[in-house]
Amino acid sequence: MEFNLNNDDDLSIEKFELMLKTNEVGFFDSDEFEEIIEHYLENGKMALARKAIHLAMNQHPSSVNLKLFHAEMLIFDDKFELAHELLDELHELQPHNSEIFIQKANIFSKTEQHEKAINLLNDALQLTDDKADVYNLIGMEFLFIEDYSSAKLNFMQCLELDDTDYSALYNIIYCFDFLQENQQAIDFLNMFLNKNPYCEVAWHQVGKQYFDLKMYEKSLAAFEFAIISDDHFVGAYLEKGKVLEKLGRYNEAIENYQITLELDDPTSFAYLRLGKCFNKLGNSELAIKYFKKTINEDPLLDKGWISIVDYYSKQLNYPKALSYIEKAIEVDGENALYWTRYAHLNKRLNFFEEAEYGYRKAIELGNYEQETWLSRADILLALGETEAVVSNLNYGLEFYPQQVEMEYRIAGAYYKLNQKVKARFHLQNALKTDPEYIIILEELFPELMKEKEVKDLIARYS
Missing domain, CATH: 1.25.40.10 (Tetratricopeptide repeat domain)
Structure with missing residues (x-):
């Protein structure tokens, strides 16, 4: 049986894709095109979305909704001037269309003009019936400029209007975390749970907040409620296992981790x-x-x-x-x-x-712990690389000025190199800081303990 391109009973997307394969041109009404384009945009099939928009504009050149899709694609392709022009034209036709303001805000967002984007989204908020989505967009803009308090308030408004929007819930908790407001996060989540007592995501987030506060028994109870709400919630079993470890209940932790292996x-x-x-x-x-x-x-x-x-x-x-x-x-x-x-x-x-070589590589890769510098210095000393000892410790002292163990070692190395002025300077620093660490010089440079200058300095500062 042949597939009739103009058969209204056939699904729009199937019709469109068959048309592309056969190079035939079929007619689609504007609603069908909106469905097709939206499908491709949501699934990230941008090449097919472009083809659909191109054909849609040919068949319905005056459709505002289709022109808005065209503007959205122009913005995606970073063709901001063309998108602006198109949106200005549409604004003349429909000055109260909230989607026009949203797409203009999208341009400002992508060009890092976030305050302008926020202003336009606030305008859109006065015009739209879908306020939850707009509050979410405003929250994201505040995140971009690191205004976490304002972002949090807008995500809360979004969640108030749509309590199934878990992305908004996660973003609210992200803001609380960034602001280090653990208790406020718990209070907010408890209020949310009073209205949504079986929300596993909220219980999970409460558990994480209590875990960060080291309130492990309360954390454990929250994760158990998350599991009661959804006994296939892998993340809750993993977090519950972590809490049980903290409580020393290792066998129970093992049981929870093993459940995750069965579920996913x-x-x-x-x-x-x-x-x-x-x-x-x-x-x-x-x-x-x-x-x-x-x-x-x-x-x-x-x-x-x-x-x-x-x-x-x-x-x-x-x-x-x-x-x-x-x-x-x-x-x-x-x-x-x-x-x-x-x-x-x-x-x-x-x-x-x-x-x-290992210590050297660790330092090159950013391990600047004191122990790394000291261990490398001792190894270099054992290898007879006294100049390298000095170079290594001078580098280390940039990160830990007057660190006593480094000072004693570099003093000893300078004495070995017969650079007595530098040796004296570092030995004096070391002795002023902590004379008891002279044991380092005794162990690593025992021959120096017989030198008069060294003995006199030790006597002066001990």
Whole structure:
């Protein structure tokens, strides 16, 4: 049976797509075109939306709604001047059409003129019947300019009009979180729950707020209500597991994490937490099993690799730990945490050149912890690289001025290099800060303790 392009019983979208395949031109009324274009825009099929708009404008050149879709596509394609011109024309025809104001606001938003966008959206608010959507758009504009209090109020207005708009609810909580208003967030969510007692999303958010406040029993109760409201809510089981861990109830946490594996595809987070729980319970076999499942599920999750490395390190199996950190570095060689552990393990195994390289890479990648500078300095000293010790510690002192352990080490290195003025300067700084740390000089530079200048300085400040 042939497909009749002009058969009104056929679905508009099927008709349109068949027309494209057959190169025939069929007629669609303006309502059909609106349905077709909206379908493609909502599904992100922009090329098909453009074709539909082009044909629609040919068949219905005076339709305001279709011209609005055309303006929306122009804005999407960053053709702002053309969109402005078209919207101005439409405003002359329909000065009270709220969608015209919304699309103009969209242009200002995309060109980072957010105050102008907000003004236009407020105008649209006076004209539209769909106020919830406009409040949501205004809230987003306030987010762009980091006015979280105003954003929050507009999202609240949106939710007041449409209590099923969970994106608005999430945005409200995001604003509370940014403003560090945990208790206010809880109060708001409790008011919302008085009207919507089975809203699993709200219970979930209450639980997270109590968790951040370390009120774990209340957090646990909230997640349990979320699960009562929706017993397939994977996120609630995961969060409940986290709370149970905090309460030391590891077996119950394991049960909740395992439920998530049954309800949905396994996640690296669930595997990782299962490994941590079994590790706490002393079940080494299952702990390492789930840590390995973690990295198989998500090789880019550094917590998975680090958990395995730390597990073998605690077992004093340093070669095994090193083999895993080397695999982790193969996956992501730009992770400073990996290089720090690589350096520590090589140091444990007395592979000093490899350890020094690890610490150097960690610093290059932004690990500026005091311990990294100090450990690298000690390794360089053991390798006889005294000038490199000085260079390393001078860099470290930029981040930690007058850090006493660095000062003693760099003083000793300068004495070894016979740069006595600099050595004296740093030794005096160190002794003024904490003379008891002279033990560093005694351990790392015992030969210096016999020098008269060093003895005199110690005597002066002790």
